[in-house]
Amino acid sequence: MTRAPLLLTGGCSNVATVVVDDGPPRWVIASVSDDPYDVRTRVIVDRDGPLAYVATELQPAQTTGMAERGYVVVEGERGRGVNEAGFALCWAYVDERKVEPASQGLTSGQFTRKLLGECPTVATALEIIDAADRNFAGAWFFADAEGDFAQVEIGRSAFSIVVRGRPEPGRFAINVNCYQGPAMAVLQQPWSALEVAAAPNGARRDAAAAALDALGHPVALADVASVLSNHEGAERPGAAAPWVFPSQGFSVCNHGTFGPEAPADAVAFGTVSAEILDPSTRTLWYCYGWPCGERAAAGDQPFQEQSWGRFRPFTLDRLPAGAMTTIGGELTPEARGALDMHAVIEPDRSSATEARA
Numbered sequence: 231m232t233r234a235p236l237l238l239t240g241g242c243s244n245v246a247t248v249v250v251d252d253g254p255p256r257w258v259i260a261s262v263s264d265d266p267y268d269v270r271t272r273v274i275v276d277r278d279g280p281l282a283y284v285a286t287e288l289q290p291a292q293t294t295g296m297a298e299r300g301y302v303v304v305e306g307e308r309g310r311g312v313n314e315a316g317f318a319l320c321w322a323y324v325d326e327r328k329v330e331p332a333s334q335g336l337t338s339g340q341f342t343r344k345l346l347g348e349c350p351t352v353a354t355a356l357e358i359i360d361a362a363d364r365n366f367a368g369a370w371f372f373a374d375a376e377g378d379f380a381q382v383e384i385g386r387s388a389f390s391i392v393v394r395g396r397p398e399p400g401r402f403a404i405n406v407n408c409y410q411g412p413a414m415a416v417l418q419q420p421w422s423a424l425e426v427a428a429a430p431n432g433a434r435r436d437a438a439a440a441a442l443d444a445l446g447h448p449v450a451l452a453d454v455a456s457v458l459s460n461h462e463g464a465e466r467p468g469a470a471a472p473w474v475f476p477s478q479g480f481s482v483c484n485h486g487t488f489g490p491e492a493p494a495d496a497v498a499f500g501t502v503s504a505e506i507l508d509p510s511t512r513t514l515w516y517c518y519g520w521p522c523g524e525r526a527a528a529g530d531q532p533f534q535e536q537s538w539g540r541f542r543p544f545t546l547d548r549l550p551a552g553a554m555t556t557i558g559g560e561l562t563p564e565a566r567g568a569l570d571m572h573a574v575i576e577p578d579r580s581s582a583t584e585a586r587a
C-alpha cells in the first residue's frame with residue numbers, strides 16, 4: 231500500500247560525559263538513534279577519503295526509500311561516527327521555522343561526511359561550520375582525542391557554542407531535538423521548545439540529567455550505557471502531531487508505539503540503535519535496537535525483537551572498509567573476523583526495569 235508522506239522530526243537523545251577509568255579523564259559522547267522502526271542504522275567503515283572513519287549509516291528496511299516518504303534525512307546518511315584522527319560527532323535534529331528547500335548549502339548528510347572524512351579536531355570543526363553554507367539544523371556534539379569538546383547548536387543562518395571545554399570529572403551536556411540557548415531558540419518551531427510539556431524534549435533532557443546526577447561516582451562507559459537505557463517517562467502515551475512523528479515516547483530509551491488500537495500496518499517511532507563514541511580509542515560502541523534489551527511489546531515495533539541490549543566495540547583500527555552490521559542487526563563476516571567478541575558494555579538493567587515497573 232502507499233503510505234502518506236511523513237515528516238521525520240527527530241527523537242534522538244544525546245549525552246556527553248567525562249569518563250574516568252584507566253587513563254586520564256576524557257569526553258565521551260553518546261546517543262540513542264530514534265527513527266520509525268523500519269528505518270534502521272548499520273555500522274559502516276569508510277576508507278576512501280583523507281581520513282578513515284567508522285559510523286552509523288541510515289537505511290530503510292522497506293523498498294520505499296526514505297526521501298519518497300518525506301524524511302528529512304536520507305538513506306546512506308552517516309549519523310554518528312569517529313575518524314582515525316580521533317574526532318567524533320553525533321547530533322539531534324532541530325525543526326527550524328525557516329527552511330530553504332532550494333538552498334545549495336550542505337545537507338546534514340554532506341556535513342557529517344565532510345567532518346568525518348576531513349576534520350581532525352573540534353577546533354577545525356568549528357572553523358568548517360563558520361565557513362560552510364548550511365542547509366540543515368541540529369544540536370551537535372563534537373569531541374576529539376586531545377580532550378577537547380563542544381556542544382554546538384547549528385542552524386542555517388547562525389550557530390552557537392553552548393559548552394566548550396576540557397574534560398573535568400563531573401561535567402556533562404545533553405542534546406535533544408531543540409535549541410536550548412535563547413539566541414538560537416528563536417529560530418526553531420515553537421512546538422519544539424524545552425518548556426512545551428506536550429513535546430518530549432524537556433522530559434528526555436531532564437531524565438538524562440537526573441540519571442547522570444544520580445550516578446554519584448566517577449562515570450564509566452557502563453554508566454553511559456545505563457543512561458541511554460533510561461526509561462523515566464516511558465509510561466506516558468506517545469506524543470502526537472504536529473510536534474513530532476506520532477507515537478514517539480517520552481523516555482531516553484524510546485519504546486514508542488501507537489498502542490493496542492494501532493492499524494495492522496502501522497510502524498511506530500522509537501530507538502532503533504544506541505551508540506557510545508570514544509575518541510581516545512577511535513571506537514564506536516554500537517547497540518542494535520533498544521539498549522535496555524527488552525523485547526518488542528507491540529506489532530508496530532518491527533525489528534526490535536533483534537535488540538542486542540549490549541554494546542559491541544567497533545574499533546576503527548581493527549576494521550576493514552565496508553558494512554560491519556546489517557539492517558537486521560547481524561554482524562557481517564568482516565566484522566566477525568575483526569571484532570573483539572569478548573568486549574561488551576552492558577547497561578545496568580535493574581535501574582532500567584525499575585522505572586518501567
Ligand SMILES: [Zn+2]
Nearest residue numbers: 483520522524
Ligand atoms: Zn528500553
